[in-house]
Amino acid sequence: MHRRFLQQKRLQSSSTKNLIPIRTSLKGAGLLQQPVLNKGSAFSREEREIFQVDGHIPYDVHSLEKQMVRAYAQFKRQPSNILKHAFLASLRDQNQILFYALVSSRLKEMLPVLYTPTVGEAVSQYSDLFRRPIGCFLSLPTAHTMREQLQSHANAAFRYKYPPGMKNSDTERPFDIVVVTDSEGILGIGDQGVGGISISTSKAALYVAGAGVDPNRILSVVLDVGTDNHTLFANPLYMGYKHVRTRGVAYDHFVHQFMMNIKELFPGALVHFEDFGLNNAARLLETYKPVLPCFNDDIEGTGAVALAATMSAIGVTKSKLCDQRIVVYGAGTAGMGIANQIRDAMIEVDGLTLEEANSRFWCIDRDGLLLKSNPRLQGSQHDYARDDEEVRDWTREIQEQPNLRILDVVKAVKPTMLVGCSTNARSFNEDVIRTMAEHVERPIIFPMSNPTSLVEVDPADANEWTDGRALIATGSPFPPAKNPITGKDYFIAEANNALIYPGLGLGTIASRSSKMSKGMILAGVKALASASPALEDPDAPLLPDLAGVRKVSLQIAAAVVRQAMEEGVANINLKKDDDAIIEHIKFGMWDPVYRPLELEPEDLTSD
Ligand SMILES: NC(=O)c1ccc[n+]([C@@H]2O[C@H](COP(=O)([O-])OP(=O)(O)OC[C@H]3O[C@@H](n4cnc5c(N)ncnc54)[C@H](O)[C@@H]3O)[C@@H](O)[C@H]2O)c1
Numbered sequence: 001m002h003r004r005f006l007q008q009k010r011l012q013s014s015s016t017k018n019l020i021p022i023r024t025s026l027k028g029a030g031l032l033q034q035p036v037l038n039k040g041s042a043f044s045r046e047e048r049e050i051f052q053v054d055g056h057i058p059y060d061v062h063s064l065e066k067q068m069v070r071a072y073a074q075f076k077r078q079p080s081n082i083l084k085h086a087f088l089a090s091l092r093d094q095n096q097i098l099f100y101a102l103v104s105s106r107l108k109e110m111l112p113v114l115y116t117p118t119v120g121e122a123v124s125q126y127s128d129l130f131r132r133p134i135g136c137f138l139s140l141p142t143a144h145t146m147r148e149q150l151q152s153h154a155n156a157a158f159r160y161k162y163p164p165g166m167k168n169s170d171t172e173r174p175f176d177i178v179v180v181t182d183s184e185g186i187l188g189i190g191d192q193g194v195g196g197i198s199i200s201t202s203k204a205a206l207y208v209a210g211a212g213v214d215p216n217r218i219l220s221v222v223l224d225v226g227t228d229n230h231t232l233f234a235n236p237l238y239m240g241y242k243h244v245r246t247r248g249v250a251y252d253h254f255v256h257q258f259m260m261n262i263k264e265l266f267p268g269a270l271v272h273f274e275d276f277g278l279n280n281a282a283r284l285l286e287t288y289k290p291v292l293p294c295f296n297d298d299i300e301g302t303g304a305v306a307l308a309a310t311m312s313a314i315g316v317t318k319s320k321l322c323d324q325r326i327v328v329y330g331a332g333t334a335g336m337g338i339a340n341q342i343r344d345a346m347i348e349v350d351g352l353t354l355e356e357a358n359s360r361f362w363c364i365d366r367d368g369l370l371l372k373s374n375p376r377l378q379g380s381q382h383d384y385a386r387d388d389e390e391v392r393d394w395t396r397e398i399q400e401q402p403n404l405r406i407l408d409v410v411k412a413v414k415p416t417m418l419v420g421c422s423t424n425a426r427s428f429n430e431d432v433i434r435t436m437a438e439h440v441e442r443p444i445i446f447p448m449s450n451p452t453s454l455v456e457v458d459p460a461d462a463n464e465w466t467d468g469r470a471l472i473a474t475g476s477p478f479p480p481a482k483n484p485i486t487g488k489d490y491f492i493a494e495a496n497n498a499l500i501y502p503g504l505g506l507g508t509i510a511s512r513s514s515k516m517s518k519g520m521i522l523a524g525v526k527a528l529a530s531a532s533p534a535l536e537d538p539d540a541p542l543l544p545d546l547a548g549v550r551k552v553s554l555q556i557a558a559a560v561v562r563q564a565m566e567e568g569v570a571n572i573n574l575k576k577d578d579d580a581i582i583e584h585i586k587f588g589m590w591d592p593v594y595r596p597l598e599l600e601p602e603d604l605t606s607d
């Protein structure tokens with residue numbers, strides 16, 4: 001049995017996998033309405049006859065390529081990015097293959113529409129633009145039937161049925177990945193109530209387009225516990241639970257009920273937490289890490305991509321991680337995630353002690369520089385809070401500031417690296433950047449806040465104020481900046497977690513791991529850093545282009561699988577050999593191609 005499976009696996013591991021027929025009993029209008037199976041004008045003559053599609057569609061048969069030409073022209077005709085986003089959502093709802101084929105073929109152009117920054121608008125205008133629901137809406141008042149609601153999604157998810165003898169992707173659990181948000185901290189735009197579903201569906205789309213995860217094996221969820229957003233309350237069209245945001249015991253109970261249902265109904269599935277609020281994100285991750293495979297994209301994904309960009313930058317500056325003096329501006333979910341990830345790497349790579357590594361960071365939040373005397377410190381902030389004594393050594397001019405702001409800290413610390421996760425637009429002003437650049441040859445500057453309007457500094461400005469010396473990475477996509485000295489374009493690395501989470505997720509599910517460990521994340525970071533264009537050319541971007549994420553994801557996933565096997569958390573029977581690992585991952589990847597359709601045998605006999 002096992003040998004036969006391996007033989008089939010070998011047979012199917014090339015592109016022939018895409019030619020395995022799918023069995024269905026759907027016909028006619030029913031078939032056209034199933035986005036997973038619908039081919040629209042691409043149903044072949046034979047399929048049209050067998051599946052009674054004739055009459056439901058114009059006569060001519062079109063290839064997927066021709067359909068993409070038409071869909072792209074329609075996309076281009078949409079007058080704004082938000083309408084382009086809505087167009088793509090409709091396409092996804094009609095024909096899943098065409099949607100992913102189009103998006104994958106033009107990732108560079110489509111990503112900013114499908115994802116950041118446009119997804120921010122899609123979330124905030126969700127109730128106004130609503131057409132058809134995609135995803136799973138778990139609302140607090142209907143918590144008593146949560147299990148049935150999740151089960152109903154599992155039942156409704158399309159499952160491929162391959163002919164006997166072929167591997168069936170319908171394995172023991174209905175979903176491999178569950179992307180969930182409670183919408184309290186969407187990007188930098190805060191509480192967005194039920195509209196947060198669009199961040200979940202958008203992150204899910206990137207697992208597919210960016211890493212080849214099967215779209216039918218991802219569940220996108222919003223936990224609707226109410227909202228404190230007054231604009232949403234004032235909107236008569238608002239579609240969520242109109243109630244102040246539930247907090248405390250009732251909130252924790254609801255989240256716990258959700259997590260326990262996932263564990264029981266979808267055993268081993270990876271839970272991807274997205275855009276939870278500051279008071280919950282780290283706490284929930286810590287609570288559930290030991291319970292089931294889970295991952296917080298804003299903490300771990302952002303930390304991971306920032307660490308990869310940092311490794312790449314220190315390759316250019318020819319320095320070590322432990323040589324960096326790092327100012328983190330905005331000590332929240334993402335800021336602390338980044339500090340923790342870089343700090344842990346200083347320990348692992350450079351052999352620093354925890355204390356030594358912590359001492360390389362100066363973190364600033366609303367109250368200014370985090371000091372040990374501050375009674376409002378929370379979570380990881382305690383690790384990085386500076387001794388009040390230290391500040392007493394700073395110049396009188398700095399000490400006399402009411403609370404230490406970014407410019408004061410930059411003057412005193414002379415950082416090599418400045419990271420922004422504050423949502424405070426344009427806070428890295430000319431003074432801050434010029435002061436930093438006075439003391440360091442190649443200032444490393446990562447304004448990470450999203451969407452575009454919230455960026456701490458426009459990379460074009462940072463580039464100009466540093467005479468083109470800055471090594472820059474941003475959270476949202478930006479056009480290249482001109483080097484004021486050489487006149488050459490400097491391409492800005494997009495340090496968005498989307499460059500790494502799809503690969504981390506793919507590696508975790510491909511290894512069927514019982515968790516996503518720190519070691520697995522670090523392995524993924526190293527794989528991403530080793531794909532940096534700046535390794536070859538110091539004037540090239542610090543990270544590979546997000547448009548090439550699918551290729552990078554495979555390398556990241558392979559590193560993750562290898563590490564999972566080494567740590568003994570993987571649940572697969574595979575040789576620890578790079579080719580075997582890559583082959584195994586590729587085998588499980590989903591491609592947007594039309595597979596031949598075959599009628600269920602019972603339908604054949606009953607006809
Ligand atoms: N590039 C990426 O991949 C990526 C990933 C995650 C988050 N982000 C971005 O980072 C930003 C923060 O996200 P988060 O999830 O950490 O939010 P968060 O609310 O958890 O943290 C924001 C922190 O900034 C602080 N802050 C706000 N205004 C400030 C000010 N004026 N001065 C100093 N500190 C201030 C807040 O007190 C809070 O601690 C968002 O814009 C988000 O889009 C980017």
Ligand SMILES: O=C(O)C[C@H](O)C(=O)O
Pocket residue numbers: 116186187188275297298449450475496497498
């Ligand atoms: O969603 C993004 O673009 C990245 C990140 O998860 C964020 O919250 O900003």
Ligand SMILES: [Mn+2]
Pocket residue numbers: 187274275297298
């Ligand atoms: Mn996020």
